[in-house]
Amino acid sequence: MERKRIDLIRGARVAFEDWDPHQQYDIFLKDGNIKAILSHEPSLSFTGENVLDAQNHLIAPSLCHAHIHLDKCFLLSDPKYADLEIEKGDFQEALELTSKAKGRFEKDDLIRRGRWLIGESIAAGVTHMRAFVEVDHIVEFKCLDAAIELKKQFATACEIQICAFAQDPIYSGEYGGMNRELMIQAIQNEHVEVLGTTPYVEETTSASDQNMDWAVNTAINFKKHMDFHLDYNLDPNQKARTWYAIELAILSFKTAWKADKTIALGHCTRLTLLDQKEWRSLAKRTADLPFYFIGLPTSDIYMRGKPNEDEAGGERVRGTLQIPQMIQKYGLRGAISINNVGNAFTPQGSCDPLSLASMGVGLYHVGTKADSQLLYECVSRGAKEAIGYASSPIAVREEANLVLFDMGRAGGPLSQQRGRRTLQEIVYDPPKERKTIYKGHLINA
Numbered sequence: 001m002e003r004k005r006i007d008l009i010r011g012a013r014v015a016f017e018d019w020d021p022h023q024q025y026d027i028f029l030k031d032g033n034i035k036a037i038l039s040h041e042p043s044l045s046f047t048g049e050n051v052l053d054a055q056n057h058l059i060a061p062s063l064c065h066a067h068i069h070l071d072k073c074f075l076l077s078d079p080k081y082a083d084l085e086i087e088k089g090d091f092q093e094a095l096e097l098t099s100k101a102k103g104r105f106e107k108d109d110l111i112r113r114g115r116w117l118i119g120e121s122i123a124a125g126v127t128h129m130r131a132f133v134e135v136d137h138i139v140e141f142k143c144l145d146a147a148i149e150l151k152k153q154f155a156t157a158c159e160i161q162i163c164a165f166a167q168d169p170i171y172s173g174e175y176g177g178m179n180r181e182l183m184i185q186a187i188q189n190e191h192v193e194v195l196g197t198t199p200y201v202e203e204t205t206s207a208s209d210q211n212m213d214w215a216v217n218t219a220i221n222f223k224k225h226m227d228f229h230l231d232y233n234l235d236p237n238q239k240a241r242t243w244y245a246i247e248l249a250i251l252s253f254k255t256a257w258k259a260d261k262t263i264a265l266g267h268c269t270r271l272t273l274l275d276q277k278e279w280r281s282l283a284k285r286t287a288d289l290p291f292y293f294i295g296l297p298t299s300d301i302y303m304r305g306k307p308n309e310d311e312a313g314g315e316r317v318r319g320t321l322q323i324p325q326m327i328q329k330y331g332l333r334g335a336i337s338i339n340n341v342g343n344a345f346t347p348q349g350s351c352d353p354l355s356l357a358s359m360g361v362g363l364y365h366v367g368t369k370a371d372s373q374l375l376y377e378c379v380s381r382g383a384k385e386a387i388g389y390a391s392s393p394i395a396v397r398e399e400a401n402l403v404l405f406d407m408g409r410a411g412g413p414l415s416q417q418r419g420r421r422t423l424q425e426i427v428y429d430p431p432k433e434r435k436t437i438y439k440g441h442l443i444n445a
């Protein structure tokens, strides 16, 4: 991992705030922050190795994974797990394959696969991520220990926020109690900033309630962010558990929840069945709460709604939260994220959050300039805000976490390629060439 301090980004176009996107700017950096933004002055010959020549390309806030599983990434790419191929492609099989893989997790492959994920993410423009690592009787603290080591290895290149995550039941089955004990130990680790659970894996509704009660109380006691993976179904006969999460947050938030902590709800595909009245009611009830809905479209549309063999060819529903509409129409808060890469839950896709924003144009039917800006925010500043980081604008005195697009094309006849002129072009067709700046440093992952 190479890292170079940048004092000046020269001749960049700024795709955000009130900056004129047609004008070039010189952006001066100091101590990791933006010190000044001035109109580009071509006659001034600032040179040197700490000057980054933007060559009239677009610069924008860096990207963020609001929700990504660090420990079970790239199981389909690692030769160690080559025998665990997808044969059916359904949710049950994904649980079984991942459970088998977890039984074989060791530090060296957790670190190897984790480095792939973090390295590819940084190359895509990511500077912040919420990394889920499972804690249970199978892996105990192996995934957590590897995540802490990766967090240290990448400390100068990327903000890795660790979520101790109970993917398995903590109130049902043979190992529920043991899983809960291990989670209690994990949450006390100083490197763990988030508590995450999966209430839908519990065997009964009352166990699911207990899971949520315990999670909220524990997150408050240990002053952690909260992250539920919730309502991962499209069944109109199952009551959405999100309502219960809201009740718990209302009860506890007023008295105990720290103002700088957020509550993220991932998946929530069941909510796509709500009608307008229910959406309005949900928006009203969460208006004063730090609630953020995280849509996970690549996983959701792959996993949810797959018909049974004998129904194939019939109605093929797909469900994922309509995050842009939830923000624009109902005033809710949200982001979109990758969730999984290279495993049985989500075999397709990359570590690039911008690929989700691009897919979102068609998926959510949103194609205007304002929509593109919103989609970009959903994988950038909105995503950072959802997981508790400041959503810093491109402005003087703000931290310099930036991504510069369309770099690296120089020389030769094939370099006569179009450059993206606007932010919406970046969203419609994300350029592969990017330069990532984290706290004023150019990161070469």
Ligand SMILES: [Zn+2]
Pocket (backbone or CB within 6 Å): 067, 069, 229, 266, 339, 340
């Ligand atoms: Zn997830």
